[in-house]
Amino acid sequence: MVEFFVYFAATLTGVAFLLALYRFFRGPSAADRVVAFDVLTIVAITGIVLVTFTEGRAIYLDVALIYALLSFLGVIVVARYLERGL
Numbered sequence: 001m002v003e004f005f006v007y008f009a010a011t012l013t014g015v016a017f018l019l020a021l022y023r024f025f026r027g028p029s030a031a032d033r034v035v036a037f038d039v040l041t042i043v044a045i046t047g048i049v050l051v052t053f054t055e056g057r058a059i060y061l062d063v064a065l066i067y068a069l070l071s072f073l074g075v076i077v078v079a080r081y082l083e084r085g086l
Helices: 002-026 030-055 059-084
Strands: none
16 A cells, blocks of 8 residues: 555656656746756655655665755755846
8 A cells, every 4th residue: 555655656756847847948037947946856856765665775865865955055056146146
């Protein structure tokens, strides 16, 4: 039963990835693309966590955590660049 929910979550994650990828390429402004990039990284982190559950290896959670921290810093830098033109 748990496997069903993991596969269902993986399917929803894939759909969310495709929708965010569409917005990333078709976004009318740079801010839309930044938000779509942030959503793509969150979806990728979700995918890493789902792989952690299916494989049973907790080391992947460390990878997801580091990726989340780097993604947060990257989005902050890009947002400040767009706001001030650094």
